[in-house]
Amino acid sequence: MTSRVALGGAAVRTGANAKANAKARARPVRAAVSEPPAAPASEQVPAARGAARKKVVVLGSGWGAISFVKSLPASAPYDVVLVSPRNYFLYTPLLPGAATGAVEERSIVEPIRRPIAEKGWKYYEAACIDVDAGAKKITCRAADPECFDDKGRDCEWHTFDVDYDYLVTAVGAVPNTFGVPGVEENCMFFKEIVHASRFRREVNERFERATLPDVPESRMRELLTFVVIGAGPTGVELAAELYDMVYQDVAKMYPSRLIPFVSIKIIDLQEKILSAYDRRIAEYATDFFQRANIECLLNKQVGEVKPDAVVITDKITGEKSEVPFGLAVWCSGIRLNPLCEKIMDSLPEGTQENRRSLACDKNLRVNGSNGSIFAVGDCATIVRPRSMSKAMELYKSAAKCDDAGECEIDLDKDQIKAALNKGVEEFPHLEEVVNNIDDKFAVFAQANGRCTFDGFSKMLTEVDNGLRALPATAQVAKQEGEYLAAFFAQCDGDATKLMGDETKFEYNHKGSLAYIGKDAAVADIPGFTIVKGIAAGIIWKSFETISQVSVRNIFLVASDMIRTKLFGRDISRFID
Numbered sequence: 001m002t003s004r005v006a007l008g009g010a011a012v013r014t015g016a017n018a019k020a021n022a023k024a025r026a027r028p029v030r031a032a033v034s035e036p037p038a039a040p041a042s043e044q045v046p047a048a049r050g051a052a053r054k055k056v057v058v059l060g061s062g063w064g065a066i067s068f069v070k071s072l073p074a075s076a077p078y079d080v081v082l083v084s085p086r087n088y089f090l091y092t093p094l095l096p097g098a099a100t101g102a103v104e105e106r107s108i109v110e111p112i113r114r115p116i117a118e119k120g121w122k123y124y125e126a127a128c129i130d131v132d133a134g135a136k137k138i139t140c141r142a143a144d145p146e147c148f149d150d151k152g153r154d155c156e157w158h159t160f161d162v163d164y165d166y167l168v169t170a171v172g173a174v175p176n177t178f179g180v181p182g183v184e185e186n187c188m189f190f191k192e193i194v195h196a197s198r199f200r201r202e203v204n205e206r207f208e209r210a211t212l213p214d215v216p217e218s219r220m221r222e223l224l225t226f227v228v229i230g231a232g233p234t235g236v237e238l239a240a241e242l243y244d245m246v247y248q249d250v251a252k253m254y255p256s257r258l259i260p261f262v263s264i265k266i267i268d269l270q271e272k273i274l275s276a277y278d279r280r281i282a283e284y285a286t287d288f289f290q291r292a293n294i295e296c297l298l299n300k301q302v303g304e305v306k307p308d309a310v311v312i313t314d315k316i317t318g319e320k321s322e323v324p325f326g327l328a329v330w331c332s333g334i335r336l337n338p339l340c341e342k343i344m345d346s347l348p349e350g351t352q353e354n355r356r357s358l359a360c361d362k363n364l365r366v367n368g369s370n371g372s373i374f375a376v377g378d379c380a381t382i383v384r385p386r387s388m389s390k391a392m393e394l395y396k397s398a399a400k401c402d403d404a405g406e407c408e409i410d411l412d413k414d415q416i417k418a419a420l421n422k423g424v425e426e427f428p429h430l431e432e433v434v435n436n437i438d439d440k441f442a443v444f445a446q447a448n449g450r451c452t453f454d455g456f457s458k459m460l461t462e463v464d465n466g467l468r469a470l471p472a473t474a475q476v477a478k479q480e481g482e483y484l485a486a487f488f489a490q491c492d493g494d495a496t497k498l499m500g501d502e503t504k505f506e507y508n509h510k511g512s513l514a515y516i517g518k519d520a521a522v523a524d525i526p527g528f529t530i531v532k533g534i535a536a537g538i539i540w541k542s543f544e545t546i547s548q549v550s551v552r553n554i555f556l557v558a559s560d561m562i563r564t565k566l567f568g569r570d571i572s573r574f575i576d
Helices: 018-026 063-071 092-100 113-118 193-211 217-223 233-253 256-261 279-291 338-346 385-399 413-421 429-435 438-444 453-465 474-491 534-546 551-567
Strands: 054-059 078-084 088-090 109-111 122-132 137-142 159-163 166-169 173-175 225-229 263-267 294-297 300-305 309-314 320-324 327-330 334-336 358-360 373-375 380-382 512-517 520-525 529-533
Touching: 054 063, 063 078, 063 088, 063 113, 063 166, 063 474, 092 193, 092 233, 109 113, 113 122, 122 159, 122 338, 166 338, 193 217, 193 233, 193 256, 193 327, 217 225, 217 256, 225 233, 233 256, 233 263, 233 279, 233 294, 233 512, 279 294, 279 512, 279 520, 279 529, 334 338, 338 358, 358 373, 385 413, 385 429, 385 453, 413 429, 413 438, 429 453, 438 453, 512 534, 520 534, 529 534, 534 551
Parallel strands: 054 078, 054 166, 078 122, 166 373, 225 263, 225 327, 263 294, 358 380
Antiparallel strands: 088 109, 122 137, 137 159, 173 334, 300 309, 309 320, 512 520, 520 529
């Protein structure tokens, strides 16, 4: 991620000379911190009913933020200010398609000012760099590249404070390197539209280099080896779209001698790609990739990324090896946004123990904020204490414990998993706990390979603190944003109601989709069936088209897909 969209960074320069100050004052105010072009008519935004209008500040312009802004009625008694360094919403599920030219970049972005202007609210193109939860104030820095140079410009006006009554945090997460050396220096990340643009240029550049006269075969093989690290939906779809681009378009326009040197590899720690999906989907997708000559390096842990090779270790045998590459893309995991760490630090001690995401109650209120801060999307986790109580009960039942916690037997790892699985139907979160016990069990088990009730309690706490109650997906963020908007509208600006517990967020899983190449996809539709192959591909294309956030984008994506099918991808490279 570039410095323009970073949420932290160096302090703003304030010591420019008088001449620079005069120039800075003479400069017109930039659009980054401008108001909407025209104030809305009074009948469009009626006065608050009974009390003063509350000021709601929204941080971010992703799924959670756009869903909240679009769903909150303009008539609700709130003055909304959205703050984000990115002045557009990005439809992330089609990012792999944009990276290969299957859809155009402009087709999957929506100006964030459109829904803001429609409701007479405000938008500031800036990054929130600090939060004072006690004073209900945020500090922002305008997303202006002139602020980050060393030419003596006076950028003091670029930093400003915004007060709030309620803060909605929807800043998402950032890529997680898990401390693997060389990732940031030698890999591309794949999370923003700039990453898709760069990937498209880099792939095209490698084919152009390989086409030049007198390029040795060893160099061609190196240039045309593409490695994707992470076999979740993003990594799988990127590898699939790249495969389509190579064999449907590149093969027709470039010398045929290049194609035998093309190699697409995907690396993952799990034994199947799409391992978080239904087992049947994971097995089908893995077999599909292998038949398509996309090399699946599974059960492999990445230990280091060198400038020209990924160092991997086989999880079963412990054997180390190197995988050479011409281009490597890191699609493996997310971590807490640095801004959320600042929010945690501004809250009372002990209210935010899970450092992976902001702990929230069932109404998405951030614990310790006294109901003034809400969080949605990848930066939030709903704490579910009842599921932990259920886990304790299940252990006590299996180990025949009394009320004082004295047990007749201690349980081994398999017995603990079997006990917890009995509660998965009632508390789905326990399934994630079961899947993550392996890494922690040895720490809390006794020498005999069994875990006491006290050891189990400590292990359960540590495992749960490292987990999310809901998956970090666009589907979850969208539903949370819509729910929070409905909750705000229902409370009608009443502070007491906004602190109430009459309703709670309930996630409704609507299915999982993933594109796997050659017009095929996999789909898990709850209550219906699992669909695989070309039929699932049609479902995938239809769903991703109609799910755009505006009619404009629906038409753009539909026309892009038709254009790609009829005329192929535009694989030209613009040199910047």
